[in-house]
Amino acid sequence: MSEQTPAAPQETKRTGTPGGAPPADEHRRVEAAAAAEGDTRSRFGRFMGSSFGRNLGLVIALLVLCAVGVATAGDRFASTDNMLTILRLASGIGVVSIGMTFVIIGGGIDLSVGAIVALSSVWATTLATQRMAEDTHWIVMVFTALAVGVGCGLVNGVLIAYGGMAPFIVTLAMLAAARGLAELISERRTQIIEVRALVDFINGDFLGVPVLIWIFAVVSAIGWVLLNRTTFGRRTIAVGGNATAARLAGISVKRHTVLLYALLGLACGIAAVMLMARTTTGSSTHGLYWELDAIAAVVIGGTLLTGGRGTIVGTIFGVLIFMTLTNVFTLNNLDSSTQAVAKGAIIVIAVLLQQRVAARSDSS
């Protein structure tokens, strides 16, 4: 914050009319300039530049999927119950994907998210933790899961930022180690949660909507604000776009990288709690292949794998497209092999669509 705020008022003074322009005028002037620039583009181009337009390819993909769902399964697809099921199943992987969006925009990658989810869920459901939770409050289990998640994220981040190792390698190591540790702690058994209060609360409803979906919504909202409306978000984009430039601009790239991985670790902890409630268990098999699902959702959502550009809304669409796809296929009783082929095709089509649309909005 301190690097950028002093610069802005100076700029206003230099370019503003003598006597000092009021901020409102300044705002209007910028808007007018933007409108003038917009005149050089077509109406379509301006529309495509908007946040809705950038995600148009995804909206189309999701709408087509929904249309297929309604056409083939009718009311079974279009029911409120089914919509809530899709959202509930999307919530856990969705939270992880939002964290993953930050890491990928920041120029990194994390292959260990699924393993961290597994470790958090196991650590938070051991008999010792559950006993402690029964003696005090179930929030102890939530705290444990979050702490384990953040801890793993910090280890990833510190090794990458200060150890100078490639994110791919560090998180691959964490993938193996965290799941191994989860297996050691759980002795490869599924740990059933006896603390009903935790399950009842997180698995329950609030205002008629499952709490799991509320958590997904809140995390999405926080993620959007964090990326689009805060210095943290702008720094993330700067670090991912050009780390050297970001460093020269005074951003502590290393510290920021650590924060990004810790943030993703936190998201994994949250997802672990959600999974614990959904399945009433902690298990070393939780979150299997989530790293691939999360990265796929983020990439489909239009985030550049090289970093520097991406949106939260796109990621949410990416997750929803996958979950809706599985749902529509199940409603039509198609087998899992067909689903796998379709998922592959959808990734390619969605990314192609996304690139075309994005390219058109940039050029026009």
Added chain:
Amino acid sequence: MSVRTNRPFRRLLTTTAAVLAGAALVAGCTSNEPEEDPDAAGETGNGGGDAPAGSNDEPGETVTIGFSGPLADHGWLAAVNESAIAEAESYEDVELRTAEATNDASLQISQIETFINEGVDAIVLLPTDGAQLTEVATRAMEAGIPVVNVDREFSSPFAARTTILGDNYGMGVSAGTYACQLIEDNGIEDPVIAEIAGIDSLPLTQDRSQGFADALDACGQTVDNRVAAEFTVESGEEQASNLLQAAPQIDVVWNHDDDQGVGVKQAFDNAGRDEFFFIGGAGSANAMRWIQDGEMEATVLYPPTQAADGIRLARLLAQNKGMSDLVQVEVPRRIVLNAPVVTQENVDQYMHLGFES
């Protein structure tokens, strides 16, 4: 300048310290010592204790048996490995060499090579992949070491002296036959039958599904809705949730695997659906408790004691004994275990076989 470079670092330090302190606090939480004694797993292996002992159980010459199994990444496999080790410990004339459990076929091959070099008297082998371990097992046989092949079959009949298998196709048949019986007994017309399979690419899943379909076919029924999970709790919950949306009304549902069944059951509970007969598979302790409580109709057993039986057979082979309950002097070439249906009536009889998932 110094302020700007120091502060973030200090903040990072405090954050790290705080998290580490938090981690230290929860580190105590990794303990998983159960308060009551876990007798289920131990008992599966010590079934020999209360069985009527034939002359075969009397100590003979001490034999060395090599045991190698895949990494126990789920409850059933863990029970298989544990019961094998427990079985060997119950014989004072058996010295067991246990190889580190692995999912790497080439590592398992080298383990068997070590057994051959050590000159063990018999080998009990649950291969990570039957075909890949066939060659080394054949070499062991050629070296005069009898190999007992457990659960996953070799691709050559010369690779094992005795093969002991669970019956995946039979599991499907048992489940299908029981489903037919339920439909008939309850007079359900035009029943909706659902199936929650395991990993679809595995032959064992295909065998189970085929058996289920064949048995249903015999009473004129078909599977109406089918989903495939991945043997994990999470995938079970996800697939079952979608399945419930696909079929607003179900009469019978067969879930292949009780490990993923924990998630399947939770999905049923979440949706408040219990209008159907819920049949499980494998026979975990959880499933048996649900059957006792009336929350589950039945489960089809896939015995986790195969490797333990393998140890017994290996001991007999090494000591040149036959099976005392058979007239035949030699241990049979091939044993296929039955896949009985466990219901509320007979659950107490099978409870000790239930493995903790």
